[in-house]
Amino acid sequence: MKNRVHIITLLLLTSTLSGCLSDDESSGFSWPERLDINCDSAEESDQNCQVYLEGFDIPVRTVKHPLLEEIWIVDLAGTISSWDGQSLQQVANLTDVVCRCENEQGLFGLAFDEDFAETGAVLLSYIENGTCDGPNESNLILAEVIVENGTIDSSSIRVLREIEQPYRNHNGGHLMHIGNHQYLWGVGDGGSAMDPYGHGQNKSTPLGAIHLMQYENGSIEPVLQDTDGDPYILHHGLRNPWRFDVDPLNQIWIADVGQYCYEEINVVPLMNASNFGWALREGMHQFDDNRGCFDEITPAPEGIVDPVLEYGHQGGNCSVTGGFWMDWGPEKLRDGYLYGDFCSGSIWIAKNISGEWVAENVANAGTLIVGFGKGLNDELLIFSWGGTIYHISWSPN
Secondary structure, eight states, rough: HHHHHHHHHHHHTTTSSTTOOOOOGGGTTOOOOOOOOOOOOOOTTTTTEEEEEOOOSOEEEEOOOOSOOOOEEEETOOOEEOSSSSOOOEEEEOOOOOOSTTTTTTEEEEEEEETHHOOOEEEEEBBOOOOOOSSOOOEEEEEEEEOOOTTOOOGGOOOEEEOOSSSOOOOOEEEEEEEETTTEEEEESSSSSSOOOOHHHHTTTSEEEEEEEEEETTTEEEESOOOOSSEEEEOOOOOOOOEEEOOOEEEEEEEEEESSSSSEEEETTTSSOOOOOOOOOOEEEEEOTTTTOOSSSOOOTTTTTSSSEESOOOOOOOEEOOOOEESSSSSSGGGGGEEEOOOOTTEEEEETTTEEEEEEEEEESSEEEEEEEOOTTEEEEEEESOOOOEEEEEEOO
8 A cells, every 4th residue: 555655645746737648838737757656456445456567668559469479569668569478579669760858759559550461561650759959840650660570670661641740749649440441540639738729620630630541552541531621530629539449339439638627538439520629628618728627517519529428637637548448358347448547547437327428436556547458368458657567457256
C-alpha cells in the first residue's frame, strides 16, 4: 500500500489541474515526474498485478505479429521490440526520425499490412523529428516501412501522409487495421488549449478527427465517396482521441481527452460519420472557454453526438486512457469497453445494461496509466508512465 500512498500524494498536487495529456500554459497542467510506481494488487480485492516486461521508456502499443508467435511493442521514444515469451529483441530504432521534444510527441502506432506475408510492409504513425526550439515544426506522419530479416531500418521509411501540427500536443496518432485493407487513424485537434483555430468543427482540416483510408500496394486513398471536407475524415469534433476500438457489432468506441472538466467515452456505428462536438461541447456539457465547469447536462445541439459516458476531474482523475472492447481476457471484463484514467489509475468497463449506459469500476491500478495492451497469450496489459508493462488479472469467483 506504500505505492498507493505515494501516488495519492502526487495526485493531490495535480488533481486541481486538468486535461493531463494537454501540456499547455492555459490549462495549468504540468506533467508528473516519471516515477516507477508499482501496479498495486489491492489486498481487499481479487485483483492481481504483476510485472510483465520492463526497461522501456514509455510503452504505448502492442500488436500481434501476423505470421510469428510474438507481439511487437511500440515505445513512444521511437523503438519497436518483439517479445516471444522468452526473448525481448529490438526490431527497430527510429529515434533518428521520431521527435520527442514534448511528452505527447513520439512514435504512436503500428499496423501490419493486410498482405504482410507478401509485402513485408508495416504502417507507422509518429511525429517527425525536428527542432525543439521555437514554434512546433514537427508534423504527424503516416509512413510505410518494409521489414527485412525481421528488423526495420529507418532509412527505408516512405512517407504516405503528413499532417501539419501547429502545436506539440494533441497529436492522437492511434492506428488500427479493421479489415478489407482499411485502416483507422486518430488525429488530435492540433494542440494548445480550447482549440484556438476551430479545427474540431472544421471538416476541411484533417485535425480533430478519425480518418478512414484504404492501404494497398504501397499507396493510400480515401474510402468515403460522399464528403464535404477532407475526404479521409470519418468522424470529427474530437480533441485528442487517446485510443479507440471497434466491437463485434461494428461500433467504434472512442476515448476522448477533455480540457478542464470532463473526460468522455463515445460510441457510434463505425460508418455513421459523426460530429462529437469539440470545442462546442465537453462531455455532455456546453464548453466554457473561461475555464468554468457546467454541472448541468444539456441537450446536444443538432448535428452533434454526445458521449454515452463521462467522468469529471474529481478524486485525482485527469485524463482518459482508452483501451479495448473486451471479447477476450478476464471473464469479469467481457462484453464491455475497457478504459482508465492516467492520473488516478482507476479502470472501468462501459456497458449498456437494460438500455442504460453504466461504468463499472473494476480496478485501481495504483500507477499512471498511459495505455492498455494485449499480451502474447491474451493477457491484459497496462502500460505505465514509468516504463513498466504490467499484467493485471482477477482471481476466479
